[in-house]
Amino acid sequence: MGTKGTMAVTHSLREVDSVTIQVLVDNELDPISKSQNPAVVDATSFRLRELPAGDRGPAAMEMRMEDICCGAHGLSLLITATAGAASHTLLFDAGPEEDVFERNVARSRADLSTVEHVHLSHWHRDHSGGLPRALRMVNAARTPDSALGTPVLDVHPDRPIYRGFNAGPFVASLEADPTFAELEGAGARVVREKETHGILEDMFLVSGEVPRNTAYEVGFPRGMRFTEAGEWVPDELIADERFVVCNLKGKGLVVFAGCSHPGIVNICTHALALGGGAPLYAVIGGFHLADGDAAKLSASIQGLQELKPKILMPGHCTGWRFKFTIEQEMPGALVPCFSGTRYTLAADGVEV
C-alpha cells in the first residue's frame, strides 16, 4: 500500500540527450495548434503522403484524413531516449482498446520494431486494454536481424480480478485487465515489480509505489476492487500505480505519469526524491484532475508551481479545467499531450 514519508533511495539515472514522445493514444487530438514553446518542445502532427506526378498539377504531397490519429479514453506513449550513440524505446501503456492502438500505430506509421520494454502504469483497462495486440505487434515488427528479442512487460504484481467504483446505488465494474497468461501468450516476458528499478541501461527509472504526502491527493474516491472471496471492497489508493522518469542532460527530470491516482504533486515530489538532485523539467501524461473540485485544482497548481517544472504536458484524464488553470497560472508551460502528436525534447546543442 502507499506509504507516508519522503525517504527514498537515490538510483543512478543516466543522462540522456533527447527524448521523443509519440503519443499513440490520448483522449484528445488537436493536430492544428502549434506548440507555444517550439524552442523547447517540438510538436508535429500532420503526415503528408507523396502524390504521384501529374495528378494535380504541381502538387507534390497530399494530406489524407485517414492519416490522422483518433482520440480514445486512455493513454499510450511511444518514448525513445538517446544518449550518444545509444538509443532505447519504451512503450508506456497501450490505451483502452486493441483496435484503437493498432489503428493509431498505422495512421502515425509508428515504428514498434525497437520497443524493448513495455511499462504498464497501473491496472486499469484504459491503460491495459490495448496490451495484447501491442505486444503481438512489437514482436511482428522485429526485423530478422534484430537482437532485441522478446519484449519485457513491466507490471505491478497486484493485478485485481476486477476494478470498479461505488456509484451509489450500485457498483460499476470495469472490464478485467488482461491476465498474466494472456500477456505472456501475446509474446511478453512479464516482469512483476513493485520496487523502484532502472531499465534500458538506466536511461529510465520505473518508480515503486508512490508515497502519499499531500492532504488533497486522496487517490480514486469510491474506487473498489473485486476480491477472490467474491466481494467488492474499497480500493481508493490504486497503490499499484508507478511512474517512469528520465533525466534530460542540462534540463532535468522528464516524468511520465499514467493516471496520477497517487496525485501529480506526490508523483513529481517522489520523482525529485529519486532523481539524484536533478531539477524537475517536464511532466507528461494523465494528471487525473478532470473530476477535481476547485479547491483540489488550486492546491494542485500551487503544489506544481513550488516544484518549478518548465513544461507541463497534460493529457488523458487531466480535464480541460486544469489545462486552463495551467495556462492561466503558469504561462508558457503548457504543451497539451494530444493523440497522434510527436513531441521532441532535447538537450542544448542536440539535433534530433
Ligand SMILES: [Fe+2]
Ligand atoms: Fe486512466
